[in-house]
Amino acid sequence: MTGKQQKTSTARGRGLTRLGAAGLAVAAAAGLGLAGAGAAQALSSQAVSTVPTCRTSGLTASFGQKLGGGMNHEGVVLKLKNTSGHTCNVRGYPGLGLEDSGHRTLRSSVRWGDTYYAQDPGKKTLTLKNNQSVEAVVSWTHANAGTSGARHVNYLQVTPPANTAHKTHELRTWVDNGRLEVTALARRVPVG
Structure with a gap:
């Protein structure tokens, strides 16, 4: 080279x-x-x-609009308010149960989705700042004591999604066969 x-x-x-x-x-x-x-x-x-999941202890449960109508249907707008002092997330459907006047749990079943009064908004993660609320629509039928499977109810148990503890709210009514329907939680569930 x-x-x-x-x-x-x-x-x-x-x-x-x-x-x-x-x-x-x-x-x-x-x-x-x-x-x-x-x-x-x-x-x-x-x-x-x-952002943590909203805990039962940091929420209050209350009833908004009471819903009535023909064909033995009844319902209520259930509200969950964040009172924890911090922001938290909630997603899905509240768990529900029934109690008698002595706070004994009654046999019941809950169906998630559309109710007699409202369409299901579907599961969404909702971020709640302190003092913000979400709602769901709960419905049931009642024929009073005339139905063999009717349950006389005094309280509604409300378990927020992803929790095991519940809040108890007074609800004096009859519920046929202990069957409830509930929508997913949303900022607002239109009733119609």
Whole structure:
């Protein structure tokens, strides 16, 4: 090899080395960009997941509009209000149960979805700041003591989603066969 050929060959080798280094730098930068995007996404999903689930102890249960109508239907708008002092999330359907005058649990069943009075808004994660409320529509039929499976109810048990403890709210009525229907919780459930 002549001196000129050797220089060209060395220059070409240095050029390839530079190209390789540049390629590695670009790949590293792209990798960091992807890692940065992944880290940013992880941080944003972490921010969402740091909002705790609303606990029973930080919520109050109350009744809004009472619903009546023909064909022995009755219902109520159930409201859950965040009184915890911090922001929390709620998602899904409240658990419901019935109690008699001595607070003994009565046999009951609950169907989630549309009710006689409202369409189901579907499950959505709702973020509640302190003092904000959500609602669900509860309905049942009642034929009073004339129905063999009628239950005389004094209280409604309300268990917020993702909880095991319940609130108890006075509800004096008859419920046929202990069957209740309830919509998912929403900011507002239109009654119609």
